[in-house]
Amino acid sequence: MYVSLNVVLAEDDAEYQQIFQDALDEVNIPTSLTIVSDGQELMDKLKAENSPKYNIVVLDMNMPKKDGIECLQEIRQDEKLNSSYSVVLTGYHNKTLVEKAYKAGANLFLTKPDSYHEYIEIVRKILTSEWQLSLPIFF
Template identity: 70%
Template sequence: MHVSLNVVLAEDDKDYQEIFNNALTEVNIPTKLTVVSDGVELMQTLQSPESPAYNIVVLDINMPKKDGIECLKEIRKDKNLSSTFSVILTSSQDTVMKQTAYDAGANLFLTKPEDFDEYVETVRKILTSDWQLKLPIFF
């Protein structure tokens, strides 16, 4: 039996999708990553009966169709998703936006690092945060 995290990344920038995936490989924590490109696709994925239960949702703030803050609010209102560990990973360093994200229900707000090694450490922080008190997914 293998323990693996189910993580969904909501990021519209293809380069950041690739960087996140590469950093995930470097962290070397068993993870099944699902990538979506906009907020509408994220919510459809999270609410689909065919989707696994996700341990972690990583959201960019600026996404097409529905931004990360709107998604967070929906996640927190959905009884099946409300306790999902949700992380904002954005290029914004705006303190007002940070507070807005926490007010919307973010468990963690992180700024995307420019250096790959720092990005690896950011992904490690996401995967090893306090959410681990929740049960992992077994397959």
């Protein structure tokens, strides 16, 4: 038996989906990753009756159908979802956007790095931050 984090990545760019998966493999922390391509698919996945409870929701701000802010607000308003650790991982960074993300319920705001090595460190930070001590662990 081992501990595994359930992570869902909401990212519409296939290249970034693959980079996240590769970085996750490099970090080598037991993780079950689900990838969705837009905000509506994310919310459908999170609310599905047969869906696992996700420890971590990683989402881009700029997604089709529902953007990151809309998803964060919906996650925080849902009693079954609001304990998920929500991470914004986006290519955009400005003070207003960061403030909007935190106000909507983000636990962490990160900007997509320029290098793959930095991306690995971002994924490691997401998975190993102090916050994980307060999350339920699934076996």
